Amino acid sequence: MMTEIIAINPANPQADRIRRAARIIKQGGTVAFPTETVYGLGANAFDQRACESIFKIKKRPADNPLIVHICSMKQLHDVAEGVGEEILKSARLFWPGPVTLILKKTDAICDAATAGLKTVAVRMPAHPIALKLIEASGVPIAAPSANLSTKPSPTKVDHVLQDLDGKVDMIIDGGDTEFGVESTIIDMTKRPFVLLRPGAFTVEEIEKHIGGIRIPKGINKQLNSGIAIAPGMKYRHYAPKKKLIAVEGRALFLNGVKNLSEQGKIAVLCSNETADRLECKNLEIIRLGSEKNPYEIAKRLFDSFRLLDKTDAGMGIIQTFPERGIGLALMNRITKASYAYVRSEAELKRLQNLIT
Ligand code: AMP
Ligand code: MG
Numbered sequence: 001m002m003t004e005i006i007a008i009n010p011a012n013p014q015a016d017r018i019r020r021a022a023r024i025i026k027q028g029g030t031v032a033f034p035t036e037t038v039y040g041l042g043a044n045a046f047d048q049r050a051c052e053s054i055f056k057i058k059k060r061p062a063d064n065p066l067i068v069h070i071c072s073m074k075q076l077h078d079v080a081e082g083v084g085e086e087i088l089k090s091a092r093l094f095w096p097g098p099v100t101l102i103l104k105k106t107d108a109i110c111d112a113a114t115a116g117l118k119t120v121a122v123r124m125p126a127h128p129i130a131l132k133l134i135e136a137s138g139v140p141i142a143a144p145s146a147n148l149s150t151k152p153s154p155t156k157v158d159h160v161l162q163d164l165d166g167k168v169d170m171i172i173d174g175g176d177t178e179f180g181v182e183s184t185i186i187d188m189t190k191r192p193f194v195l196l197r198p199g200a201f202t203v204e205e206i207e208k209h210i211g212g213i214r215i216p217k218g219i220n221k222q223l224n225s226g227i228a229i230a231p232g233m234k235y236r237h238y239a240p241k242k243k244l245i246a247v248e249g250r251a252l253f254l255n256g257v258k259n260l261s262e263q264g265k266i267a268v269l270c271s272n273e274t275a276d277r278l279e280c281k282n283l284e285i286i287r288l289g290s291e292k293n294p295y296e297i298a299k300r301l302f303d304s305f306r307l308l309d310k311t312d313a314g315m316g317i318i319q320t321f322p323e324r325g326i327g328l329a330l331m332n333r334i335t336k337a338s339y340a341y342v343r344s345e346a347e348l349k350r351l352q353n354l355i356t
Contacts, residue, residue, distance in 0.1 A: 001166055001167060001168070001169070002166075003164070003165050003166055003167070003168055003169065003170065003171055004020075004169065004170045004171075005161070005165075005170070005171045005173060006020070006021070006170065006171075006172055006173065007172075007173040007174075008021075008129050008172050008173070008174050009174075010034065010127065010128055010129055010174045010175055011128070012128075013128050013129050013132045013174075015132075017172075018129070018132045018133055018136050019136055020170075021033070021133055021136075021170055021172060022133060022136035022137040022138075024169045024170050025042060025043065025044055025050075025133070025137040025139065025141060026044065026137055026138065026139070028043070028044060028047050028049060028050040029043070029050070029168075029169035029170070030042065030043050030050070030053055030054060030057060030168040030169050030170075031043075031133070031168070031169060031170045031171075031172065032146040032154075032160045032164055032168055032170070032171045032172065033129055033130055033133055033143075033146075033172045033174065034127055034129055034130065034157075034172065034174035034175065034177055035069075035125040035127045035130045035143075035177065036097075036098055036125060036126050036127045036130075036177060036178045036179055036200070037098045037125070037177060037178075037179050037180075037181065037182050037183050037199070037200050038145045038146070038153040038154055038155055038177050038179075038180065038181070038182055038302070039145065039146040039147075039153075039154040039155070039157070039159070039160050039177065040067075040069070040130070040141075040143030040144065040145060040146055041054055041057065041058065041143055041144060041145070041146035041164065041168065042069070042133070042141040042142065042143035043141065043142055043143070044137065044139045044140075044141065044142070045066075045068045045069075045079065045109055045110065045113045045139065045140040045141060045142035046108050046109065046110060046139055046140070047110060047139075048110040048111065048112050051066065051110050051112035051113045051142050052112045054066065054112075054142065054143075054144065055112065057164065057167045057168060058144065058147070058148055058149045059148060059149045060144065060149045061149070062115060063115045063116070064115060064144075065113065065114045065115035065117055065120075065121060066112075066113050066114070066115075066121070066142040066143065066144045067100050067121040067122070067123055067142070067143060067144065067183070068109060068113055068120055068121060068122050068123075068140045068141070068142050068143075069122075069123055069124070069125055069130060069134055069140060069141045069142070069143055070122060070123070070124050070134060070140050071124065071130075071131045071132075071134035071135045072124075072135075073088070073091065073092070073095075073124075075134075075140060076091060076122065076124075077106075078106065078108060078140060079103075079105065079106055079108070079109055079120055079122055079140050080103035080104060080105065080106060080120060080122055081103075081104045081105065081106050082103075082104050083103065087101070087103065087188055089210075090186075090188065090209070090210050091124075093209045093210070094201065094206075094209075095123070095124035095126075096124045096125055096126035096127075096131065097124070097125075097126045097201060098123075098125075098126070098179055098182075098183040098184060098199055098200035098201045099123065099183055099184050099185075099186065099199075099201045099206070100121050100122065100123040100183040100184065100185045100186070100197075100199075101121070101122050101123070101185075101186055101188050102119050102120070102121055102122075102185065102186065102187040102188055102189055102196065103119060103120055103122055103188055103189065104118065104119060104120070104189060105117070105118060105119055105120035106120075109140075110142075112142075113142040119187075119189055121185065123183055127174075127178075129172060129174045133172075145182060146160045146163070146164060146168075146171075147159065147160075147163045147164075148163045148164070150238075150239055151163055151238075151239075152238045152239070152240065152301075152302040152303075152305040152306055152337070153181075153182060153238060153302050154302070155176060155177045155180045155299065155302050155303055156176050156177075156303060157171065157172075157173040157174070157175070159302070159303070159306060162306070176299075177299075178299070179200035179295070179298065179299065180298050180299035180300065180301060180302060180303075181199055181200050181298045181301065181302075181326070181329045181330065181333060182197070182199050182200070182329075183197075183199045183200060183201070184197065184198060184199035184200060184201040184202075184203075184206065184329070185197040185199065186206070186213060190214075192211075192212060192213055192214050193210070193213040193214070194213065194214045194215075194216065195213050195214065195215045195216070195219065197219075197332070198219065198220070198328040198329040198332045199329050200298075200326070200329065202325045202326055202328070202329075203215065203328060204324075204325060219332065220323065220328065220331050220332045220335055221335070238302065238305065238333050238336055238337045239305070239336070239337045240305040240306070240308045240309045240316065240337065241309050242267075242308055242309055242313065242314070242315055242316055243315040243316070243339040243340075243355070244269075244305070244308065244315070244316040244317070244318055244337055244338045244339055245260075245315065245316070245317045245318070245338060245339060245340050245341075245342060245351065246317075246318050246319075246320055246334050246335065246338040246340070246341045246342065247317060247318070247319065247320070247342045247348070248320045248341070248342065248343045249320075249343075250274060250277075250319070252342070252343075252344070252345065252348065253270070253274065253317070253319045253320075254274075254277060254278070255345070255348065256317055256342065256348050257278060257283070257317055258279075259348065259352060260315070260317060260352065261281060261282045261283055262282075263314075263352075264282070264313075264314045265282045265283070265284065265311075265312060265313045265314060266282065266283060266284070266313050266314060266315055266316065266317055267283070267284040267285075267286055267307075267308050267311045267313035267315070267316040267317070268283050268284070268285050268286065268316070268317055268318075269286045269288060269304050269308065269316055269317070269318040269319070270285070270286075270287070270288060270318070270319045271287070271288055271289065271290060271291045271297065271319065271321075272287055272288075272289060272290045272291075273290065273291050274319055275287050284311045284312075284313045286304045286307050286308060286311075286316075288300050288301065288304055291321070294321060294325060294326050294327050294330060295326055297321065297330060298326050298329065298330045301330060301333055301334070302333070304318075305337060315339075315355070318334055318338070320334065321334075
């Protein structure tokens, strides 16, 4: 398939280019577009065949539902049923923005978009290109992240091109995404509301607005916790191809770098502060930014996974961050992408024996 690639100015989207993209959506095609979280791969959420094509293109398991994107509060009623005052109040607070709400679906939403579930994930993105595209299409747009399944989510148009060029009808180049991690997902069909995925909008901020939400224990727990290296989670996510080891605590991390680099070249994914303490031998250093600005680190995380795969290092080692604010989402993505999570000298030793 020939993929049309067009640049659109995110600050002031050109109307004629938006119309071209919208025509593809209306005709049942697929368009990759930027949002403030990551790039999305969109299709008409009312069109079963169009949504099925998203699954084929991404090689996404058929039971992993999509997020449906809307551009107005009016459109919310086209996709969700039983939207009362309580939900409207939350929606008005969070939208447009990086929060996805799980609600009861309408019949109009096709089964492919929700993977057969009676609930639908809905979000109004805060990105001019995304909003204009939905508006011009005249339909809600179902869009998971615009990467191949299991690959890191795309935060730059180059990532989308790497994964989807030749497989989708159009890719919109709208520059780098603002947050670099996916939306926060809240299940609003349960009381209290339940956090399903930490994301760009922090839990602290949500609780300030709508009171307490339930955070399932172990939401950030890696299945390979410690180093009992088992087959991955149900859906391994966000992962680089090379083995990535997460090591907790700066002293242990520096020790891990030293020991593992004695056995071959490794890539080190860390903050500027940690990088300044590394002795550079046999190391490929991928800086994530300053610890003073965890948003910057989140923004670079998925790119750093793709950079790791481009190095000639045998494996990657990544530091951990406090699970506060955006750090909860950051650590969620790091644990899910990691082959092992190391917390002690003993675990580090066991790991070394395992991988050498
Ligand atoms: P992605 O856009 O690729 O990050 O994937 C969308 C995420 O939303 C997936 O992790 C889904 O499991 C989640 N999701 C979508 N619809 C629902 C739903 N009805 N109930 C629970 N989770 C959902
Ligand atoms: Mg995804």
